[in-house]
Amino acid sequence: MLDPRDLAPDEFRREAEALGVGPEVVRRVSSAVLARGIFDPEVWSGSLQVPKRLTRAIGELERLRLERSIVSPVDGFRKLSFRTGDDLVVETVIIPLHKPGAASICVSSQVGCAMGCRFCATARMARRRNLRTWEILDQFIQARDVARQAGRRPTGVVFMGMGEPFLNYERVLAAADLLRCSWGASIGAKGITISTVGLVPEIDRFTREGHNYRLAVSLGAATDAKRERLVPLAARTPVAEVMAAARRHALARRDRVTLAYVCIAGENMAEEDARALGELIGDTPVRLDLIEVTDPTGIYRAPDAGELKAFRDALTRHVGQPIVRRYSGGKDILAACGTLAGERM
Numbered sequence: 001m002l003d004p005r006d007l008a009p010d011e012f013r014r015e016a017e018a019l020g021v022g023p024e025v026v027r028r029v030s031s032a033v034l035a036r037g038i039f040d041p042e043v044w045s046g047s048l049q050v051p052k053r054l055t056r057a058i059g060e061l062e063r064l065r066l067e068r069s070i071v072s073p074v075d076g077f078r079k080l081s082f083r084t085g086d087d088l089v090v091e092t093v094i095i096p097l098h099k100p101g102a103a104s105i106c107v108s109s110q111v112g113c114a115m116g117c118r119f120c121a122t123a124r125m126a127r128r129r130n131l132r133t134w135e136i137l138d139q140f141i142q143a144r145d146v147a148r149q150a151g152r153r154p155t156g157v158v159f160m161g162m163g164e165p166f167l168n169y170e171r172v173l174a175a176a177d178l179l180r181c182s183w184g185a186s187i188g189a190k191g192i193t194i195s196t197v198g199l200v201p202e203i204d205r206f207t208r209e210g211h212n213y214r215l216a217v218s219l220g221a222a223t224d225a226k227r228e229r230l231v232p233l234a235a236r237t238p239v240a241e242v243m244a245a246a247r248r249h250a251l252a253r254r255d256r257v258t259l260a261y262v263c264i265a266g267e268n269m270a271e272e273d274a275r276a277l278g279e280l281i282g283d284t285p286v287r288l289d290l291i292e293v294t295d296p297t298g299i300y301r302a303p304d305a306g307e308l309k310a311f312r313d314a315l316t317r318h319v320g321q322p323i324v325r326r327y328s329g330g331k332d333i334l335a336a337c338g339t340l341a342g343e344r345m
Contacts, residue, residue, distance in 0.1 A: 001059045004030040005134035005141075008174045009181050021054045027183040029054065033061070034184040037141050064090065064138045069146060070333050077330030078150070080143055081342070084111070084135065088127060089342030091162060092139040093335045094147050097155070103147045104156035104191075107139045109172050110163025111342065115197050116232040117220065119262065119293050119300040121334075121341035122162045130168040136175040140185065156191035160216070162340045165194050166202035173206075176213055189213055195260065197233055198242035207249040216258040216289070217246050221268045222276035230267065239280065247284040256285045256322070262338075264293045265301040269311045278318030288319060289326040294336040 004012050009030070016026045028048050032038040039061055044050040064082035067089075071078040078094040093106040112128030113120070144154050157179055159165040165172045176192050179185040189212035196203060197218045206215065219239065220231040227234035250257045261277070263269055277288075290312070292302035303311065308325075315323055328336040 002054075002057045003061055003134050004033050004058070005061070005137040005178065006132060008177055009184070015057075016054055019051075019053050019057055021051055025050055025054065029058070030181075031183040034137065034141070034178060035186065037145055039063070062134070064135060064142065066142055072330045072333045072335065074332050075327075075329040077333070077335045078146065079330060079333050079335035079340075080139075080146065082139065082142070088129070090131065090135065090139065091335075091340040091342060092143050093161065093330060093340070094143050094150075094152070094154075095158075095329065096152060099155075101152055102155045103152040104158055105140050105143045105147070105154050106158045106161050107136055107143075107175075108161030108163055108340065109136060109159055109165040109168045113163045114167065115164050117197065117338075118230050118232075119264065119295045120338040121296050122338070125162075125341055130171060131163070133171040133174045133178070136171065137178055140175075140179065144185075155187070156193070157185075157187055158193045158195065160193070160195045160337065162342070164197055164199070166196045166199040166206075169202055169205070173209075173211065176211070180213075193258070197231060198237060198239075198245075199233075200237055200241050200245045203242075203245040203249060207245075207252050210252075214258065215246075215249055216260050217242065218260040218262070219277075220262055222273060222280045226268055226273075230262075230264070243280050243284065246286070250285045256287045258289055259286045260289045260291055260326070262291050262293050263303050263308065263311065265303040265307060267300065269303050269307050271314045274311060274314035274318045277315065278320075281319055281321060283320075286321050288315070288321055288323045290323065291326050291328050291337055294328060294331050294338050296334060296339055296341075 013026050029050050041055040067083050068081040076096040080092045082090045088111045090108050095104040112125035113122045116123050179187045180189050193214040195216040221227040227239050246257045293300050330336050
């Protein structure tokens, strides 16, 4: 079965052309599914004049089942819960942006996550698997429809939901390509951000392949001792190696890499942490995003205003780079960073 959501654009075109279907028809059916959310083969065959041989090859496209849509009365973040064909739950977040009428869609790339970050609920999920490309795209398509009904137009996509995107590298990049292409979702490359906890071979591959999507690297801490305690991946990947890969990417792209730093009260907010972060970054062009932890278990707490201010002041002294406090919304509906866990634990 051919699925325009599950093949890279060139692959789908080649498969369709093998059936004797020209590139213009390929663009029409891809645009119908990806840009307009039209899944009815009768519509394809009728007004879109797609040959029956292609509609038969495509068949009935599988969909994620939207089970729940809940919006935060505090900040307008909306969480969508989907059920997969094998009875797993995938969560997606619609993020309202400051620009009037705009939104960003936070999509998941896996069910669960193997990285084991201590402060993240997704890492505690019992069942895990990679999502297929169509499952990633279907999150966006359905979330886009919900956002439009609420008067918002999605202008960006962030791969920061459930899972480690670079553990599902090929499917995530195929999804990003389909989100970007002009007859797909038409999201600009700079409007697509792919986040990683620091998989060095994949960061280098991403750099080598020359993708124009934004890269965000989540550090957790600036020293191996602290990072190993908070982000178990650090046990086999020294933070200096992660930073070196981020530097190679920044220099190759001639642009800043986003470093996400989860702020945890009493854990990684001291003067020594700011100094270590400054030494780690050096003159690498980065943007440092500070994100306050949201741990549903209550084990890890967000810093209070005084601790956060003191840390930002220390960062100003030790890190000569832009520093941004990133708002992680939807805490009241468990839509914030680190709280997506499908079926509750």
